[in-house]
Amino acid sequence: xxxxxQNSPSxxxxxxxxxxxxxDYTNSMFDYFLWYKKYPAEGxxxxxxISSIKDKNEDGRFTVFLNKSAKHLSLHIVPSQPGDxxxxxxxxxxxxxxxxxxxxxxxxxxxxxx
Amino acid sequence: DTGVxxxxxxxxxxxxxxxxxxxxxxSEHNRLYWYRQTLGQGPxxxxxxxxxxxxxxxxxxxxxxxxxxxxGSFSTLEIQRTEQGDSAMYLCASSLGSSGRAYYEQxxxxxxxxxxx
Numbered sequence: 001x002x003x004x005x006q007n008s009p010s011x012x013x014x015x016x017x018x019x020x021x022x023x024d025y026t027n028s029m030f031d032y033f034l035w036y037k038k039y040p041a042e043g044x045x046x047x048x049x050i051s052s053i054k055d056k057n058e059d060g061r062f063t064v065f066l067n068k069s070a071k072h073l074s075l076h077i078v079p080s081q082p083g084d085x086x087x088x089x090x091x092x093x094x095x096x097x098x099x100x101x102x103x104x105x106x107x108x109x110x111x112x113x114x
Numbered sequence: 115d116t117g118v119x120x121x122x123x124x125x126x127x128x129x130x131x132x133x134x135x136x137x138x139x140x141s142e143h144n145r146l147y148w149y150r151q152t153l154g155q156g157p158x159x160x161x162x163x164x165x166x167x168x169x170x171x172x173x174x175x176x177x178x179x180x181x182x183x184x185x186g187s188f189s190t191l192e193i194q195r196t197e198q199g200d201s202a203m204y205l206c207a208s209s210l211g212s213s214g215r216a217y218y219e220q221x222x223x224x225x226x227x228x229x230x231x
Contacts, residue, residue, distance in 0.1 A: 004156075032218040043118070043205055043222035044157065089156050093218050100170050101147070102207075102220060104156030 003027045004092050006105035013112055019077040021108050023090030026071065031094035034102065035064060035075045038087045048075070052094075080112045116140070118223035120206050126229045127196055134192045135226045139208030146189050147220060148181055149205040150174065157205050157222075163189060164211060196230045203227050 005024045013019045023033075031052040036044035050057040050064045050073070057064050063076045077084055087109050091102040119138045127133050139146045144165050149157035160179070161171045165186035175181075178196075183189040193200055204227075207220040 034219065036222075041224075041227075043120075043207075043224045046219055046221060049219055091156070100162050101159035101172070102149075102157070103159070106154065106156050 001026070002106075003030075004090055004103050004105040006088075006090055006108050008108050009106070010109040010111070013080045013110065015082055015112055015114050016079045019075075019080045019084065019110055019112070021075040021077075021088050021090075021110065023073050023075075023105055024071060025073075025092050027092070027103075028071070029094060030092035030103075032092070033064070033066060033073050034091045034093070035062075036089045036091060036104075037084075038089060038107070044089055047088075077110075080110075082112050082114065085110060085112045118206055118208050118221055120204075120223040120226050122226055123224060124227050124229075126231065129196060129198060129230055131196055132192065132194045133196060133228065134190055135204055135206075135228075137189045137191070137206030137223060139188070139206070140221060143208035143210050143221075144186065145209045145211040145220075146183055147207040147209070148189070148191050149207065149222075151203040151205055151225070152201075160191075193228075196228075198230050201228055201230045 034049040035047040038044045048059050048062045066073045087107045089107045090105040121136045147162040148160040151157045160175050163183040178194045181191045203225045205225045207222045209220045
């Protein structure tokens with residue numbers, strides 16, 4: 001069972017526009033959510049996170065929104081830049097209450113075009 | 115401040131051989147994690163250590179897999195009698211394990227890509 005889902009395998013956005021990446025989860029025990037960015041042949045790079053007690057967290061061009069009732073989160077990138085082209089993974093933690101493993105989605109490939 | 119490092123970056127082995135990977139976490143991080151990533155999937159949790167204690171193992175970690183963190187610093191992941199299905203990227207991550215954001219945020223190494231022929 002896929003507890004964290006990213007239903008859009010790919011997204012193409014023009015440079016300067018907003019990129020919106022979506023993520024849904026099914027396990028109500030998750031209490032912390034993270035976004036990672038991955039370039040080919042590299043490990044995932046931490047981008048931004050949000051606790052379940054908040055509904056928004058902002059860091060520069062990146063904002064994460066959490067809707068607990070809908071079990072949905074999204075990552076907004078404004079403005080999008082060509083260097084943002086990568087695969088973005090949503091991850092969730094807290095399932096066991098010990099903040100051990102992260103459960104990842106399958107990723108969304110973002111392409112920012114000129 | 116150096117990040118998480120992994121060695122080797124690439125490993126090609128024949129089916130049935132044993133392989134060992136090494137991970138060096140960020141120096142002040144007391145939690146260390148191993149994940150496996152296959153094509154088109156997100157990383158999947160294998161196991162984690164707090165200091166030298168292995169506190170959780172996934173059911174993905176068959177008895178052919180063993181992980182150690184003998185002195186609470188670097189860690190090794192060994193796969194015995196490799197199978198073609200073991201071909202994947204093996205990722206190591208570390209975290210501070212203290213309170214707040216540091217409790218949750220994990221920082222990944224570049225990974226070791228294993229190909230079993």
